[in-house]
Amino acid sequence: MTDLAMDAPPKARRRLSAMRGAVRRAAPALLLYAAVRALGVAALAVSAGASGKSAHELLSARWDSLWYVRVVAYGYDFEKVADDGRVLPAKAFFPLLPWLEKAGSAVTSLSPADVGLVVSALAGLAAAAGLYAIGELLYGRRAGIMLAVLWAALPVGIVQSMAYSESLFTALAAWGVYAVLTGRWLCAGTLSVLAGLTRPVGAAVVAAVWVGVWLAWREGRRGGADGGPRPRMVIAAVIAPLGWVGYVVWVGFATGKPLGYLDVQGAWGNGFDGGWAFARFIAEKFGNGPAGVAAGLGLLVAMGLLVWVCVLCVRQRQPWPLLAYAGVVTVLAVAASGYFGSKPRLLLPAFPLLLPVAVALARARPARAAAVLVVTAVTSAAYGAFWLLGSGPP
Template sequence: MTVFDTRPAPPPLRGAVPALLGYAAVRALGLVVLAVWSAARDKSAHTLLTARWDSLWYVRVADLGYGYEVRLPNGDVHSNLAFFPLLPWLERAVSAVTPLSYADAGLLVSSLASLAAAWGIFAVADHLYGRRAGICAVLLWAVLPVGIVQSMAYTESLFTALAAWALYAVLTGRWITAGALSALAGLTRPVGAAVAAAVWAAAIASYVRERRALAGDGNRPPPFVWDGSTGAPHGTSVVRRALGMLLAPLGAAGYALWVGHRSGGGPLGYLDVQAGWGNGFDGGRAFARFVAGQFTSFPSALAGVGLVAGVVLVVCLYVAGVRQGQPLPLLVYTGVVVVLALCASGYFGSKPRLLMPAFPLLLPLAVALARLRTGRSAALVAAVAAGSALYGAFWLNGSGPP
């Protein structure tokens, strides 16, 4: 299989139409169920999607810029510097040219970005495993239990779109495009570092393979490195690859350094801002204590079992991706996303949402689903979509994503 194929490829939009239509149908179902559920509880679905939790912080950045903070009774400081700027910038730009408020502009950006993310996921899966697997991968991403977040004025859809297309650019040897998209992803969420790491890993792997080819090394390259049919790269430019590597970390690094300068915390000042929110990286110790604490009583023990099962499932899916022979950049990207999500020290209820951009975890399931008969796979997806819609409505009308 040719993974790092730098030959020109047509845009995959025409082949992606069934995937995008299916994705839109799943999201529409989730929104209808949310509207009905919210109305029954005398709540506004629109408010739940645009004006709660992180959405409010992004709107405040778009409206007033940075500098707002809330000091809690225990001394912790919640600063809006914790929120990366790309979504607020887009909210402000859309609001400037339309009658939409910042909140509604954020909802529009997220809606369009979710379609771009679905297209990008299809492009990656189609490139690697074929069109049916691409459609199935998109539908599986749509029916995630917390998939309703894809329709909120949050950054998950925007980040996933940028990450998916950056990975597709890497897989097709478009290094500058990959670096530019990685930089934008780094302006969207802290986990943008995962995209930059994938670009760097792919570039280094391709360089090593290229040196082996030039040296006449007859060893067969790993399946994630290059084209096994020719044993050599298709004229990849060293300059373009270097520029891609240079661009990739600029977004995340640039914003983090700016925050450190503005807050007076130096190069690591952004970590201090995150610490004010109770966030940090402790290798998963806090999360492990949280899970263990669920087993102190019978009702919460069920939640503890669910959390353990969820973590085991994530690990098993990652191992399945390795055995599947997923390309190195996908494995690096997914690994960093998973580690950062599971090993963060705060906001344990957000972990399913934080794992949403790790779409390559779904590829082994997508390939398996694609092997089923169309009627059987459609019925299975429809059933899961209904459950996801119900859970999303229940979740947003309850604890919701912090």
């Protein structure tokens, strides 16, 4: 122990020792997460080089990545006319990532796009640590490690290495839910605000905070506690939606319409229709010959698998705040109208859906679990390169 640590008060020494222990326990999860993501980036670099394309450009300057840079450069008044004549407003993109890109570029020599890559890399590690912490808390250390690695090795895991907001959001969401599960209410409320400034699905973190506060209050009443919720619980419940609601309200003022944010999303072809557009998309596949029938059946199987996993999460008795978070993320991803190809990416933050698999692998023989993870990681790396060199995430 260093002299500085020896001179610290006993309480501070205990905290420092606890932090060191937590880092040591999480180290395997972080190292494996980094290895899986490095494999994915390496596969993309090799494939892009063979195709005469730039892996750096694919990761930092396409689709949403380019729009975040436009927000930094031109502000939220920027609009672009699409090839089909639609006017696409920059207000569809929530502000936390462009704020970080602008701030990082101002204090370093990096471009906003490269700052976005750095933010995603660091946020990915923070997300992996949060997933590990939740898995360890609920099902043990091995389950936490498996959860972090499985999240890294998702088929669309390459998005975690792009200048997108998914890694940043998942990091804030994971630690926000962890704070709820451990009763750190002010931390949970603050992280919910930041998550709400990152993506529209920040509403899922709000749901987790509200469910957690309600359950804690109800448990306190059963235990004979007098009065209502504790002040910190009330503060967390009040501030939790401020990030998400604040940005939506600001867009309303900026557009001169109370529901201006819905108009912005409508301009992009996005909205919430309860899954009707998705159902039509699947139905149309069956009218496109044998290939279309195969695609339609594949989508139905995928939806059935998603429902089955959700049932497994409930049967696994995951805590209600975690289920609330996963439920909102899943519903918003599946039941929203818009481009179908985005749905796997929109499901990326739904990490609780991976817990049944993570627990099963944690209980399996080490050699079998390692084989599954290696195959999954290699498949993810190959698919990520194929995806970004093809249609990619819009």
